[in-house]
Amino acid sequence: MLRHFGVKRTYVHNLKLAVLLSLTAGFVNAAGFLGFSALTTNVTGHAALFAEGIARQDWLMAKLVATWMTLFLAGAFTSSLIVNKIGHNARFSFAIPIILETMILLFCAFSPAIKFWGFSGNFFAGSLLFAMGMQNALVSVISGSVVRTTHLTGTFTDLGIELAQIRIDKQVFQDELIARIKLRVSIIFFFMLGALSGAYLFTYISFWSFLLPASMLSFALLYDVFRLNIKRYYSNFRYHKSDTHTIISDKKNEIV
Secondary structure, rough: OOOOOOEEEEEEHHHHHHHHHHHHHHHHHHHHHHHHHHOOOOOOOHHHHHHHHHHHOOOHHHHHHHHHHHHHHHHHHHHHHHHHHOOOOOOOOOOOHHHHHHHHHHHOOOHHHHHHHOOOHHHHHHHHHHHHHHHHHHHHHOOOOOOOOOHHHHHHHHHHHHHHHHOOOOOOHHHHHHHHHHHHHHHHHHHHHHHHHHHHHHHHHHHHHHHHHHHHHHHHHHHHHHHHHHHHHHHHHHHHHHHHHHHHHHHHHHHO
8 A cells, every 4th residue: 555565556556545545634624624623634725814814914814824834835845855765665664654644643632631731723733734744745655646635626627637538538548547537536535435524523522533544544554564564475485485496396307
């Protein structure tokens, strides 16, 4: 999902990645809005709020929204820097941003208790924007800019373009086009499912609902690590077994 065994990523790798992180982003988008009264998965709406603050000369709001947008940018920068510095194929290159995102979600889950230490709701909203910036950059790097999970504007646009191409493109490209359409639909569906889950759970268990996406990310990270290690172990086992058979065969030929 995060890392893969082999030369290149496949459609299935990207689909699994899209399902997990779209679900997480949709959840954070809804729960973050209900909990902190701010959109926390993209900066499109914040650009309008920033302009409104300047137009009304509400410098406090403009400063706050500018800080939120900067935090989203900082998250994307941090995630990309970690992956590029450690290396795309290194063991912990993709794990570190996911661990940081999980810690931020846990931080928000305990926000009612932490607020007594002087942290405001705006601070938690900013931390979620930082986390979503990290996730958006990470999934873009992993998938080669094929998958984006924290907002739906570009996904709906790409889906509309690809639906229009179904009857235009030649038959030879139809399978690839349909695969891309399925990927877009999956991102939209699971983002909406995550948003519905986030809104529903937040209504009943409040900020504890953030424990769910944190748990999903932790499970996915552990699953990815163990799955890759098992595949490598199995591949090395087969390789050594093949070498053993080759040596035995060569010795038999020498005896003959």
